């Protein structure tokens with residue numbers, strides 16, 4: 242069945258948030274990155290502005306700029322309404338209120354949209370669906386990131402997660418996944434069994450982060466070869 246843009250809620254974060262979520266220091270920032278499920282985040286745009294190396298992979302990159310822009314506009318009001326109804330589930334520290342949240346997200350997504358066509362032509366935004374094989378050799382990237390995608394959408398299932406993370410670990414020397422909770426900020430059995438699977442053959446670390454927006458989403462998973 243063809244993938245429909247209507248099934249995605251595009252909602253992008255910025256580089257400052259990525260740096261905090263993934264604990265990226267200056268040494269890390271000089272490395273070669275792959276972003277899995279980066280969607281309309283401005284991480285790629287902001288990295289390239291600073292001459293850093295990054296390729297983002299996402300299902301939504303099969304669509305045109307206009308289609309993604311329209312979908313962002315269509316979901317904006319609904320997402321903001323849901324945020325208002327669930328304000329108590331969030332930590333209003335880095336982002337102080339709903340107004341600031343909307344401005345931060347829209348500014349990140351505008352940056353992404355302004356860069357999308359050029360980035361696609363340059364091979365920085367690549368239409369790819371995990372867990373399919375990526376067109377990169379083993380260990381091509383130093384660090385692979387997944388923000389608010391893997392482990393969060395537990396409905397994708399155990400086999401999807403094992404196959405996707407295996408493929409990420411084929412092309413990346415290490416991967417970092419944030420957060421390690423599902424959409425309701427719960428640590429599920431699926432998350433636990435996926436992590437246990439990779440403990441057998443990889444170095445697995447769980448690190449507490451300063452970044453916490455949804456209450457309880459303050460842990461980062463690092464899997465290294």
Ligand SMILES: C[S@@+](CC[C@H](N)C(=O)[O-])C[C@H]1O[C@@H](n2cnc3c(N)ncnc32)[C@H](O)[C@@H]1O
Nearest residue numbers: 253254278279280282299300370371388389390
């Ligand atoms: C909630 S968004 C997160 C966007 C961005 N990482 C951020 O934190 O701002 C999740 C993204 O995962 C992408 N996605 C979902 N399933 C995917 C798959 N099988 N392969 C690649 N990307 C996928 C969606 O298209 C969407 O852009």
